[in-house]
Amino acid sequence: MNARKRRRLAFVTAILLGGAGAAALVVAALKDNVLYFYSPSDVYAKHVAAGVAFRIGGLVEKHSVHKGRGTEIRFAVTDGQKDVPVDFKGVLPALFREGQGVVAAGRLNSSGLFEADQVLAKHDEKYMPPEVVDALKRSGHWKGGG
Amino acid sequence: MSDFFGQGGYAGYVLPAYAISAFALALLVVWTLGAYRKAKARLKNIGAP
Amino acid sequence: MSFLFEFANPKRFMELSGALLPWLATAAALALIAGLVLGFGTPPDYQQGDTVRIMFVHVPAAWIAMMAYGLMALASIVGLVNRHPLADLAAACAAPLGAVFTALGLVTGSLWGKPMWGAWWVWDGRLTSFLLLLFLYLGYIALRGAFDDETRAARAAAILAIVGAVNLPIIEFSVQWWTTLHQGESILRKGGPAIAPVFLWPLLFMALGYTFLFFTLWMLRMRTAILDRRARTLMLRGAQ
Numbered sequence: 408m409n410a411r412k413r414r415r416l417a418f419v420t421a422i423l424l425g426g427a428g429a430a431a432l433v434v435a436a437l438k439d440n441v442l443y444f445y446s447p448s449d450v451y452a453k454h455v456a457a458g459v460a461f462r463i464g465g466l467v468e469k470h471s472v473h474k475g476r477g478t479e480i481r482f483a484v485t486d487g488q489k490d491v492p493v494d495f496k497g498v499l500p501a502l503f504r505e506g507q508g509v510v511a512a513g514r515l516n517s518s519g520l521f522e523a524d525q526v527l528a529k530h531d532e533k534y535m536p537p538e539v540v541d542a543l544k545r546s547g548h549w550k551g552g553g
Numbered sequence: 554m555s556d557f558f559g560q561g562g563y564a565g566y567v568l569p570a571y572a573i574s575a576f577a578l579a580l581l582v583v584w585t586l587g588a589y590r591k592a593k594a595r596l597k598n599i600g601a602p
Numbered sequence: 603m604s605f606l607f608e609f610a611n612p613k614r615f616m617e618l619s620g621a622l623l624p625w626l627a628t629a630a631a632l633a634l635i636a637g638l639v640l641g642f643g644t645p646p647d648y649q650q651g652d653t654v655r656i657m658f659v660h661v662p663a664a665w666i667a668m669m670a671y672g673l674m675a676l677a678s679i680v681g682l683v684n685r686h687p688l689a690d691l692a693a694a695c696a697a698p699l700g701a702v703f704t705a706l707g708l709v710t711g712s713l714w715g716k717p718m719w720g721a722w723w724v725w726d727g728r729l730t731s732f733l734l735l736l737f738l739y740l741g742y743i744a745l746r747g748a749f750d751d752e753t754r755a756a757r758a759a760a761i762l763a764i765v766g767a768v769n770l771p772i773i774e775f776s777v778q779w780w781t782t783l784h785q786g787e788s789i790l791r792k793g794g795p796a797i798a799p800v801f802l803w804p805l806l807f808m809a810l811g812y813t814f815l816f817f818t819l820w821m822l823r824m825r826t827a828i829l830d831r832r833a834r835t836l837m838l839r840g841a842q
Contacts (some may be wrong), residue, residue: 415683419764426765430772434779441780443726464781500720502649510783527720532788533796534654536645557642561652566717570710574659578815581702585822592829599836 444510447489457517463491464510464529472505484509484521491515495523502528611688612828619821626818634811640804647801656714658804662812664707667735668770670700670816674742675767678760688824690756693763694746695823699816701739707732719783727776728784731769738766 434441444464445453455461463484471483471490478497482505483490493511503509508529513522535543543549560567637658647654674696681689711729712722723729742759749755777786789795795802 412683419679419682422761422764423767426768430768434772441727443724443780443782445781498720500718502718502720507649525721527724527783528718529783530649530718530785531796532785532791534650534657534788534801535648535798536800537648538645539798540648560655561646563652563717566713567652567655570656570659570713573709573713574663574706577702577706581699581819582815585819585826589822589826589829592826592833596829596833596836599833599840 446486447484447491448486450491450515451489455515457515460512460514462510462512463493463521464508465490467503467505467507467509469505484511491521492519493521493523493526495526497524497526499526500528502530611686612831615688616825616828619825623818623821626814626821630811630814630818632811633807633814637804637807637809637811640807644800644804650718653714653717654801656710657801658808660707660710660714661805662809663703663710664732665809666812666816667700667704667707667732668773669813670696670703670820671735671738671763671767672770674700675763675770678763681756682760682764690760691824691827692820693760694756695820695827697739697742697746699819699823701736701743703812703816704732704736704739708736715783721783724783726782726784727780728773728782731773731776734769735773738762738769742766 444462445455447463447465450463465484465486468483468485468490471485471492473481475481479494480496480499481492481494483492485491493513495511495513503526508531510527510529511521511523512525512527515521540549558564558568641655641658644655646652674693677689677693677696680686681693711732715724716722742762745762746755746759749758776782777784788797789802797805
């Protein structure tokens, strides 16, 4: 390797390291802002004030869904440790059901109820035909929710 | 066939996803082949060996 | 002497790619046909119903979008360090292809997100970093076009391509580092793939088809660029 080539290689290494360093700094600075949602445990730990907009994510707690008047619905979002009650009026995604992942955007009111403007479904990375799920459930190997 | 056009009620999302993908890739193939043929013809016109 | 040496490599490339192209194109067509037949023959997913089929066009497009960028960045490094005549050409030819695959990944993802998540678009870590990939491709193409001098254009664009490569691990690990609406990794995951074989096979065939198609188009574009350059050289020589 001649001197010129070595110099160019050093240049490329420098821009790669510089780019990676800059990206790491940006990512570290953004930290919490890059999080798409907070878990119920986060919400308790951070003592989020009422009226501050954020997203909460977790599973729809089993037996927590109560239909109100019209499209109003109340349910609890849980992460297994803590849960937060959510109130929502509007169109639910097709995947919304008890035990299913959910992300709600809105704010806490003064009594600790999360008033959501939007509810999105979050599904996991598993893909299976229904028969396989039935077979897994029958044999007791089913670990998922729903 | 009704299964194919029904897609369990999600035809409005599944079929456009395939249609757009097929259209874009076909266009990419046509564009790339067209440029290749043009380049070949140009070289021939100049009288390259 | 150095002129001869430089000409030799593109010439060898023309021979090699000329022999390979028909095979690659055939393999692409066969894999895509197999993928489509298998893909429309699957049962619906237990949760996502028939929208699971969007995976067979969404995931391969996203994979190729990232692979193409990785190849473009690698070619840019070789072009910058070794000044190999083919390397810069390879990087330039990959960019528009990568941009199309990235756009397809975004559009098909949107068509999948609406019925399943309930939103066409969200600003989570995965989607945002993938949108950045499209802007990197477009920026690369724009930068190349902004210079009159080809060598300078190549050098500036190569630097952008290399710096932008930092985004690739960010896309890949975004679903692990942050909470996102996009689900986690299905295939390269601890404990093996979380996709039933009936969905995995069409996905693999479509991914193979997309890969072969990308390499076919990439080679064709490189051949076109080499022919164009040869024509330009001949015209210049004729004008003298």
